[in-house]
Amino acid sequence: MSEPLVSIIIPVYNGGNYLREAIDSALAQTYPNIEIIVVNDGSCDNGVTEEIALSYGEKIRYYVKENGGVATALNVAIQKMKGMYFSWLSHDDMYYPNKIKRQMQALQEHGDLTAIVHSDYDLLNANNQEITHVFQSEMYPMEQMENSVFPVLQGVIHGCSLLIHKSHFERVGIFEESLKTTQDYDLWFRMMRYQRTLYINEPLILIRLHKEQGTHTSSNLDYYKSEQSQLRVGFINALTEEELVSMYGSAYNFYHKMFCFFKGGNMTKAYQFANHKFQSSSIPDDLTEKLLYLKGFIKELTNGQTRKISIFCAGEYGIRLYEELRSKLITVDSFSDNNPGKWGYLFDNITCISPEELEKEKDNTLIIVATRIPTEIVKQLKSAGFPYVTTKQEIDKVLFNVPPVKWVNSLNDIEGIDYSSNDVMLLINKFNQTVFDICNYYEGRSS
Template structure:
């Protein structure tokens, strides 16, 4: 690796032979040139490794994990391999705006030691047009939560698919992604990170997601429901000591379990809320809708209700 490289982009990939070139080429097109790209193939069963390896650029290295272990393990392998001061994470089905790295480096190099990472606005890949990034409203942590020890436990709308650039030293301090999680490993990491670092939003659409793929982890409800139970166990002390957190986390766990078809686990979550007198009208209606309706009808109804202000 050359001494001029400032940032390593890590793409974990599994069975993406048809689209891996799209994400890789979005890195190659970057206006900022001091990058290294690590493509971590998580033991794909198709031609992903061969396709990625065929892309000719000395800044690109394609590695393969020893066994299929999930995106968290693949990202960790890349992080451990990286030696640059900054790391950016890109999903194999997403792509960067050509100026993603330029704006990310400018932002993260302007921060002080209290900031551990930056994140950007997210657009839909179907509507993507190259050109000047569009300014937009990007989520920021509400001030009322900033006083808490782990503020992202209270509210978090940042994930690894949100144009994340992280200081390598943050991984040294916080640790890596939890490899036992096959979803929401980014939620778990950012909650832990928020005890020590702030995140800096960049108010531009600089990453674009492919929302048409059927196997995105964001719609794998069983994996997400399991992950949230693990996170809740890790953060149990803080959650049990806060009415706000108990309501927030058990309610989300409840509807995620209904989404995954696990009415038994959803009922256990509801019973916790009811026992602590936290089951308000919204929670009660959500619970009985989940019990009565089919999984598909409940998901459709809940998504509509979630859009209401």
């Protein structure tokens, strides 16, 4: 039986810097039956993009349209594609040669040729050409990565890693062109719900990180966060109780996970909505038992040799981790960061200090590196003599199964309170200590 045709779709706007590398990586696929469709979304670069595309002649199919955004370019290609499968390749990224072949093999092995396939990916730093591996399975259980909606809700899918059977477009439609920055996740959510999802835990694509990327520019950032927030509220409203339980074991855990995720990503409307839903959910019966387990796990990381915890990297991932630990009665004493612009910054009255200041307490502090790619920072800290260093990825493996304490976020729903005031902070700390005393009481009885 001949291999099904796969359509590799490359939308491009002003692609003079990287388009040739993207097309070459598509042509280098070891899977034998592909077509390459390049859609020029109204580039204004004096014909440079068109010149590159036309130089490939009949090796590709090339279309030009007025500028309308990436969703419009992708939709044109979907209408033009002849393949049984759709595979998106951004003009500034690249496929590894085995991308399509490995995904088609996965479909054959699992016996469901309409399953949606996604994979890990590598990141290429455009400045120094360093490559970093991103293995999602190191952060999340395999069953979660193949849950039909978990990868979408958790934001771990890279659109270029997907391989999609054309029947899914016929079933749910194409990209929503009114969405300028979230058209991909809007479609993935509609498309992946209740469908078989396959996850390949190896990098099949190379994602280039560079300053020209649209969502990284300051002019687009506020709009991007607002559109993301609105989209995520819609996701939560659409999910069934069964779907919530399938992701995090209970609605209680799900809403809190989403609260931390959205707050770390500065999606204000979404995290307020998730917190409201969280406060309305029932507390699990095993809360105390799992809080004690987490406390013991944290203690064992340093054999009980430390009294303090510092989160290294005061960004999106660091804030998510802080919210997770705080909600589970684990005190964070400081943030730290290599960026001097963050030193002195207060987050919930937690100061961000320099690595040099952190070093003064290195023998008494557990450092948790909270970034998507922690390898280099872990090396930095260990080479500087920090004896107790771990990562958010390692902590997450335990946090995943530990419910939060509901009161921690309850004040967020009350308007008119100055959360930085001494009275409020004293009240919170007193309540925190009371819950700790209760946990220690039960810990003492169990021993």
